[in-house]
Amino acid sequence: MKEGVLTDRQREVLRYRKAGLTQQQIADIIKTSKANICTIEKSAMDNVRRARETLDFFYSLDARHICTIDKGSDLLEASKKIYDEAEKVGVKVRYDNIQLMNRIRDEIPEKNKSRFVREKIEVYLKNDGDLYFE
Secondary structure (H helix, E strand, O other), X not given: OEEOOEEHHHHXXXXXXXOOOOHHHHHHHHOOOHHHHHHHHXXXXXXXXXHHHHHHHHHOOOOEEEEEEOOOOEHHHHHHHHHHHHHHOOOOOXXXXXXXXXXXXXXXXXXXXXXXXXXXXXXXXXXXXXXXXX
């Protein structure tokens, strides 16, 4: 049975992986091959990525693009840029500096490392001061 975008098997494999098991250990538990576990895990992660992209699109429908944070930028400088651009359009960002940097780190961890941006980030602002990142 499917719940959301993941099959039962995909959810099971992701739970085991989250618990720290190797693909071979999972294969032994559910009596299949390691190659099959690899395929299931890859499909699950593809589904998660597509679901996230869909949600990003949905939440940014009524948001405007305010800036791009370039690769290599410091998140402290990036947050200042976001505040400056939001001020230009007359919207107050609803997060303080620390909350904003944490939000960027938490929502798009693959695009940043420590305090630095690994790949460019597009920043969208809603009229209520909420932000979305791509």
